Amino acid sequence: MSHLRSPVCVYVYVCVCDSRGPRLGLVTAAMSPRLVAGSGNVSTDNFGGFASVRTRNLDPPLDLSPYDGIELRLFGDGQRYKLIIRPDANWDGIAYCCSFDTRPGVWQAIRIPFANFFPVFRAKRVAVGSGAQPLDPSAISSIQIMLSKFEYDGQLNPNFRRGPFNLPISHISTYLAADLPPRFVHVSSAGVTRPNRPGINVDQEPPAVRLNDTLGGILTWKLAGEDALRASGVPYSIIRPTALTEEPGGMPIELDQGDTxxxxxxxxxxxxxxxxxxxxxxARNITFEVSSRVPFSQAWTLPDPTRPPFPRDWAAALSAANIRPGVTGRTVAGVYTGKQPEAEALQAAGITAPASSCKSTASPTAT
Incomplete structure (x- = not known):
């Protein structure tokens, strides 16, 4: 499994203090298909000072042993949080923790290796070998994110502040440290971003663009499929070919971005x-168009049909065409992003990119 999203409701547990003293209150967290927003107000009165978001127990537990760690994509508020992994269904048993710092006002991709997690019980470290073992990523029962005024063993969190907090999270996923090739190659279609693009002359577009609504939104649905893959966390390549023909291979080709x-x-x-x-x-995490340089009205045959074409160096072709990650050619918030990465195009237009479109900042070191 390459992507973690709890299929069940997410809850926020907060310390509620009233005339009867401290007790544990329950508030449902705001959720959308792409965003979990943990927010609230933390008080340190009456033994308070913590809040957390935790999945229900996953059945069966997740086996994440093929991966190197957990990646969080979030909008920071400058505080230090804990990522907590629980290996079993016990509510209050030994858990595995690692703290991470956030930067205020920016989207971040924070990677935490499984090797950085250590066992704790109620915020106190448990020595490996004396009641606890190292984290086993092959059996993960639940995942939790906590804001607490305490670190571990009674130490205070240096980046905690009482009062309001807000931590939107666009996804929680696994990652592999190696620079791997795509795990999923998706053949989409040129033209998927053109319906309803500002300033486009639909009459000069191919039939699929002109007839998109008549054909049941075929290109709209293809773009939705692309978006789902880009948001999945799976290393991908998305190919957008122009009209496909039964002619032999070996055509002179053109690679491009921006969907034109x-x-x-x-x-x-x-x-x-x-x-x-x-x-x-x-080719990891790129979206691009491919077409031949042969005019549509001209039939293509190999110069010598008895000899197959030489193998093509596609990696060199991608490099020569300057194909870049983050470029989709989509229209976001009314802005056609063209050949620029979405985040750059929106920044140039003075628009704050939504979570699914933002380019991640460099990952800070987890503590």
Whole structure:
């Protein structure tokens, strides 16, 4: 499993203090398909000073042993939080913790290796070998994020402040430290971002764009599929071919971004490209269009039909075309992002990018 999203309700547990003294209160956290927002007001009165978001117990437990750690994508508020992993269904048993600092006012991708987690019981460290073992990523029962005035063994959290807190989280996923090639190659279609693009002349577009609504929103649904893959956390490549033909492969090709190209391309060339991308680390997390340079009205045949074309160096073609991650050609908040990464295009337009469109900042070191 490469992506973690709890399929059940997420709860926030906070310390509630009234005339009867401290007790544990329960508040449902705000959730959307792409965003969990843990927010509230923390008081240190009457033994308070903590709040947390925790999944229900996962059944069966998650086996994340093939991965190196957990990645959080969040909008920081400058405080230090704890990521807590629980290995069993016990509510108050030994858990595994690692603290991380957030930067105020920016989206961050924070990676925490499994090796950095250590066993604790009620915020006190438990020595490995004397009642606890190292974290076993093959059996994860629940995941929790906590804001607390305490670190561990009675030490205070240096980046805690009482009062309001807000920690929007767009996703929690696993990661692999190695620079791996795509795990998923998706063949989409050129033109998926063109319906309803500002300033576009639909009459000059291919039939699928002109007839998108008549065809049941075929391109709209293809774009939704792309968006789901980009948000999944799975290393991917998204190919947008122009019109597919049954002509032989080996066509002179053109790679581009921004979703403006038109034309045709051989199915054989697309099949060859798909296979090549699975072993090309430079193709990880990119979206691009591909077309041939052969005019649509001109039939294509190999110069010598008795000799197959030389193998194509797709990695060199990607580099020569300056294909970059983060470029989708989508229209976001009324802005056509073109050949720029979405976050850059929106920043240039003076618009704050939504969580799913923001480029992550460098990951801070987990403490």
């Amino acid at each position: 190209v038109k034309g045709k391309i051989s199915r054989e060339d697309i099949a060859d490209l798909c296979v090549a991308l699975l072993s090309c680390s430079a």
